[in-house]
Amino acid sequence: MDPRFAQAEAALQAGRYEEGVRLTEAALEADPKAPAGIYRSFTAILFRHRDFARAAKWAKAGAEQHPKDSELFNILGVALRRSGRLKEALQALDTAARLNPKNLAVLQNKGNVLNDLRDGPGAVEVFTKLVRAQPSNAEVQRGLGRGHHNSGDLAKAEMRYRLAVKLKPDNIDGWIDLLSLLSDAFRMAEAAEALDRAIAANPASARLLEAKAVMLRRAGRRRDADAYLTELARAHPDEAWIHHQIGLTVADYDRERANHHLRRAFELAPQNLDFRLSLAESLNRSRYGDESAHIEEAYQVVKGGLDRPITHPVQLKIASEVLMRVGAHAERDRLATFAEAGRRWAEAGMHAPLLAQMARVETPEDRHELIAQHRIWGDLVQAQAARSPISRPGPRAPDGKIRIGFMSSDLRNHPVAYFALPLFEHYDRSRFELYCYSFNQGEEDQIQRFITESVHAFRWWKDISDRDAAERIAADQLDILIELGGSTHMNKLPVMAYKPARRQASWVGYPHSAGPTAIDHIVLDPHLVPKDPRLLIETPLVMPKTWLALGRTFRDAHVIAGDLAEERNGFITFGTANNPHKYNERLIRTWARVVREVPGSKFAFIRPEGNAPSFRQHMADYFAAEGVSADRLVFHTVRGAHMPFYNEVDVTLDPFPLTGGTSTCEALWMGAPVVNLRGEALFERLSYSILSNVGLAHHSAETLDGYIDIAVKLAADREQRRELRRTLRERIKQSPLGQPEAFARDFYEMIAQAVAKEGAQAAVG
Incomplete structure (x- = not known):
């Protein structure tokens, strides 16, 4: 056997990791027919150092040399899973299970991959066998719960999660899964009670303390989360995760403070890829001081992490946005293909990064793939909304008016407002009542103040969940709700999935079908309507001439030079x-x-x-x-x-x-x-x-x-x-x-006809 194996083992035992890895790789390249045990030992070392991509490479090489070694295929499956290559992981684990059907660890690893793939029924089948064999194993009970969760059977999922933490009160993953289920179902009081019990059983668990901050933030209670985390930071000033969570929590209303805490988190834990990318994202969004310097720093922070796999959808979004902003398209393209990136985001419930996907479209197939990605996201948020339906008031008494809602956090000094202003300046108050809904985390500006004074009601909810916003909008008994912002910063597109109004439409803020079929219409004009109807999800409401008009922000005060x-x-x-x-x-x-x-x-x-x-x-x-x-x-x-x-x-x-x-x-x-x-x-x-x-x-x-x-x-x-x-x-x-006045007249006439048509269809039905 190559003497470098002995040298490599000596280096690894002495703690010289890089040297040991280099020597082992050289020895395996020189002697690929090395015993299976060497491949197993080497990949185990790589696992301990979280070097999963390299572990997958050498587990695959070992499996090719030893095709009947079940354990090498098992290691390969787990390494591929940790690298985000889930379908390849499943193939490897299927081979491992075929080679050794009695190995329960292989079966459990396969079940975990099926859950990662959101194949609920497949995971339930696997973990049901495991539970029968190991009924007191908290982790397999949790795996079965995840399978039921992914299958949409929340009652069975909750039962298994609760059993998992009862069997093993320090099963932090089980507690986190239970909290996620309760939060997603908006059973916030029960979630808070479960979290208190979890922390009581595990008072030193940073993950549970962090979960409390996340729960407050997800509930729209950012300032409560800020206060909670600030108190923790006083007691634990060098805990990186606390600084990270403060940065995430305050970013929308205090970007400079957010950057201070995110930098501190990165300083304390420079190997944490999430901390690195959160800092980069916040820098990329920073508008104070020297914006170009923030952009450059964001790029350098991301670039420093490109030597590691960036596979998680959130990580992929941040890295892609920063790389695209500085024009590093080759680096961005190496992260994931057009289809891979879009589907990862959609399947993870992330809509915002789909906007940048449009710039990557090259072929007719890409256009239809982009529609499919939006449908995936729409189906996901509608399924989530269906699990926790909102309360709705009874029909309102007829008063002869059409009640229209406009939902956007951009009804302020923002391009969306520039085009929306004519609708607030020119409408017949005897026929229409206008309601506006904003979740803007900033301060009121002159344009928002003007809109507030022009409409029947301006609902400004800084700290509110999607579901609560939908329920409050439903209480206004709108005839139609029009969303203007898509998933751009501080907007709440998932509100539309709850169908808080009888009729819903999109307009101006997002140049693509949003995804949910709960949005009935999209406002276009004759020049915008695609020839292929498959390139839209909603039914178009077509304005006679133009889908927008220029509002008061387009001023003659902007002086045109007299020469070229x-x-x-x-x-x-x-x-x-x-x-x-x-x-x-x-x-x-x-x-x-x-x-x-x-x-x-x-x-x-x-x-x-x-x-x-x-x-x-x-x-x-x-x-x-x-x-x-x-x-x-x-x-x-x-x-x-x-x-x-x-x-x-x-x-x-x-x-x-x-x-x-x-x-x-x-x-x-x-x-x-x-x-x-x-x-x-x-x-x-x-x-x-x-x-x-x-x-x-x-x-x-x-x-x-x-x-x-x-x-x-x-x-x-x-x-x-x-x-x-x-x-x-x-x-x-x-x-x-x-012609803003003519535009507004055409717009409201179009809306009135759509509402009347819906009413006539309801009467016939």
Whole structure:
């Protein structure tokens, strides 16, 4: 046998882990037919160091050399499970069970994987056998409970969880599962009582103390959670998990304090990937101080963790968002494929990251896959809502008015409010009553105050659960509830799954079907409706001309320069102010091709990321790949006060496939023409709708070559650009986009017809 095995064993026994691993790997590569025991011992060491990906590699190598060794296949299954490769894990464990059917540990590992895959019936079958063989084993009782939980049989799940913690009061996982079940069912008093008993039995358990903070936060009681954790921190100032939980709890209303605690958690436990990524996420969302510095720090924090598998859906979301924001698309793509990422998020109940999926769509199959991902999420939240239905009042007495609800935390200084304002300014109070619902964690601003004063009721619930919000909305007895925010920050899209209104619709805030079939309609216009009806889940409510109009935030105070940027600079400037979550490598390289085709031209990024070194470098690399040097890139680092910078752009290049919306309106308002590539799905047609409504549909292309051709020809036509700079704002004002009162009239008439139709159908039924 290779003498390096002995050297490796000596190094490992001496605590020189990296040296021992390196020597063992070299020995196994030189002598792959080593005894099965060496492979088992080596993978056991890797497990102790939580080196699961490497353990899976060598367990697989050992199993290939010793195909009848059940234990190696068992180790391989567990290592693959810990690496997030669940389907491969199941195959390995099936082989292990076939080789040794009497090994109960293999059977238990298989049951755990089935539970991870949410195959409730399969897990129930496995754990029922185990419970018969080991009725006093708390862990198999818990596994059976998880199987029933995943099957939707909550009563049986609860019984097994309670039995597990009775058999073994220090079974922390059993307590956590029981608390999760009770919390999901909104049996909060029982959950609190169970948690008190769990902590009494395990007073030193950090996981249970942490569970209390999580439970308070999930119940919408963030400030109570803050107070509880702050008290714990006084007693235990160096407990990393406490700082981590404080950071998560206060982030929405005190970002700077959140970053302080998340940094402290990371300092105390630098190997904890969750702590690392939570810090990165909070930095990425930080708007105080130097935003570019926060973005760069977030990227470096994520980059430092990319040597480890990032498989958990939450970890994958955070890493993907940060990498996308600085343009690290290759690093992002290595984390997971389009389908893998989207399904992991949807199956984990995570909707927000699906927005960035739109920028990754390339094929017709991708479009339908994205619809499937939204359906998965919608079915999941509706199943959760069905397990705890809300109370509803009886029908309200007829009063001749249509009661409309608008639900969004963005009814403030935010693009959603910019487009919603006409509906609050122009409506017939004798026909309609408007109710608004916001969960904004910040302070009231001037726009929110205006909306509050314009509507019948503005319900502002900072600390509330999804279910409680749904029940309170139901108490308002709406005829229709319209959600405006999708799953963007601080919104509560899952409220729609409870169906708090008889009729429900989505509009403006999310450029895709949200997912739940409980949302009956989506408000569109003739330019937005996809030709393929399978690309929508809801039934469209189609406005006659446009799905949006420009509100009072589009002001003449935004001054348009009297000359062209080209005339001042001596060269053409292309540019964008769109968010990097709409970028992809194909898009950026297309922008570079446009610049390459126009000698001497430059490209301007009007973005707060502009001073982040990594963003600059990635953009420069993409442009260089198309033969465009870095000195032809311009970065205007600005947030909020960006409107004047459109005067520095001659031609705005729209992103694709996820196109601009607000940014397209802003560019046109400032006289900067927009070139667009339209596609088949809703999110690929937003700019096309806007351009069509101002008579510029000819600036929208159906092909990539057409997009480049339009941009190059527009750059060459100085007179056309001068005319557009001079007249575009007035053209917008005269277009459907610039007629907010007519837009509101059309909108409310459409809603009235939808409500009347629903009432007529109910009467017939």
